[in-house]
Amino acid sequence: xxxxxxxxxxxxLDEYLHYLYAQKRLAxxxxxxxRSDILFFLNFLAVQDFNKLEDVSAETIRSFLRQCHKCNxxxxxxxxxxxxxxxxxxxxxxxxxxxxxxxxxxxxxxIGKGLPKPLxxxxxxxxxxxxxxxGPYILRDxxxxxxxxxxxxxxxxxxxxxxxxxxxxxxxxxxxxxxxKERLVPFGEQARERVAKYFEKGRHCFVRNKATKYLFLSNRxxxxxxxxxxxxxxxxxxxxxxxxxxxxxMLRHSFATHLLANGADLRSxxxxxxxxxxxxxxxxxxxxPSRFKDVHRRFHPRG
Numbered sequence: 001x002x003x004x005x006x007x008x009x010x011x012x013l014d015e016y017l018h019y020l021y022a023q024k025r026l027a028x029x030x031x032x033x034x035r036s037d038i039l040f041f042l043n044f045l046a047v048q049d050f051n052k053l054e055d056v057s058a059e060t061i062r063s064f065l066r067q068c069h070k071c072n073x074x075x076x077x078x079x080x081x082x083x084x085x086x087x088x089x090x091x092x093x094x095x096x097x098x099x100x101x102x103x104x105x106x107x108x109x110x111i112g113k114g115l116p117k118p119l120x121x122x123x124x125x126x127x128x129x130x131x132x133x134x135g136p137y138i139l140r141d142x143x144x145x146x147x148x149x150x151x152x153x154x155x156x157x158x159x160x161x162x163x164x165x166x167x168x169x170x171x172x173x174x175x176x177x178x179x180x181k182e183r184l185v186p187f188g189e190q191a192r193e194r195v196a197k198y199f200e201k202g203r204h205c206f207v208r209n210k211a212t213k214y215l216f217l218s219n220r221x222x223x224x225x226x227x228x229x230x231x232x233x234x235x236x237x238x239x240x241x242x243x244x245x246x247x248x249x250m251l252r253h254s255f256a257t258h259l260l261a262n263g264a265d266l267r268s269x270x271x272x273x274x275x276x277x278x279x280x281x282x283x284x285x286x287x288x289p290s291r292f293k294d295v296h297r298r299f300h301p302r303g
Contacts (some may be wrong), residue, residue: 009045009053013038016091025180029156037084053092057102061085082106118254119246121301124149126240128302137219139202141232143194144216144224147173148248150191150302152255152273155248159224162213168196177274185272188303256281258301 017035020026026034044064050056065078073081086103093101119127128149130142148158157175165174172186187195199215208221216224230248237246252273259269270281297303 007046007051009042009050012053012092012097013042016088019091027156027178030178033080034084034087037081038088041081041085054098056089058106061103061106117250118257119242119250121258123242124251124254124258124301126242127237127246129240131239136198136202136205139194139198140206140216141236143191143198143202144229144232145236145251146191146194146302147187148251149255150187150300151175151185152252152269153185154252154274155226155229157274158248159214159216159226159229161215163199163215164213166195166215168192175274179276181274181276183271183274186297188297188300190302255300262298262301264298264300 013035016038017031020031020034041064044067045053045056045060048060050060061082065082068078068081082103086106089098089101089103092098093104128142128145130138144158147153148155151158151173153161153173153175154177157177160176161173167173171189171192172184175183175185177183195215203215203217206217206219206221210221212221212223214223216229218224218228226248233246233248233251256269256273259272260266266278266281270278273281275281
């Protein structure tokens with residue numbers, strides 16, 4: 001956190017982010033989002049010549065949000081910033097660093113969740129059709145695509161998979177998701193075949209004489225990155241003749257939507273996705289409503 005403004009209003013940000021990391025076990029991407037949103041507000045205060053956080057009022061926050069709106073910040077982004085600030089000031093108040101919490105009575109506006117835009121089953125079939133090409137890159141790229149669609153993992157979870165996390169006999173992966181929570185997610189026979197073939201005939205081509213625990217490797221022998229895999233998905237979609245933008249997250253959407261459309265129960269899909277709240281999973285279906293491996297086998301299009 002070096003390089004922050006020396007004004008006293010910036011004094012507690014490092015402490016708060018450490019709390020989120022050590023106590024709440026938030027992921028790095030989430031921490032970066034909190035840091036960015038809060039820092040944006042603190043810079044706003046600095047421009048307004050605030051010297052103490054004690055001087056911040058609910059009206060100060062409203063003025064900040066109005067300024068964001070004038071700069072064409074979306075309502076969704078404003079709601080996210082307000083949620084970050086509410087959490088920050090609540091922490092400062094509970095730690096005795098502020099006498100009052102200026103946001104205690106301020107309501108966060110409810111922003112409707114956008115419906116996912118999954119690929120159709122036929123589009124997934126196109127995407128997963130392996131081209132008439134050979135080599136370790138094809139083995140790796142399509143092993144990742146098959147496993148992502150078969151498990152609905154977050155892209156960060158997929159690229160972070162270790163060799164030991166894949167149970168090829170049992171057909172499941174051990175995933176450490178948000179909040180450092182572990183879950184076991186089954187995958188189908190087609191995904192198992194693609195991953196096994198990559199591991200047996202492709203992975204060693206990327207190792208580069210380096211000991212590495214990661215299952216999917218870059219051409220430098222290091223773990224695959226989210227950005228690189230995003231590009232791989234894009235390239236494979238173009239190769240398959242899919243003209244609309246395709247992302248790793250769209251495959252996660254497709255995994256959930258296709259399971260539910262084929263009759264899987266919402267609770268099982270929730271656990272496989274790693275959602276802490278079932279209301280997050282309900283975005284995939286208009287109907288409210290096991291054994292996860294059986295659910296996957298029975299209802300997944302490529303189970």
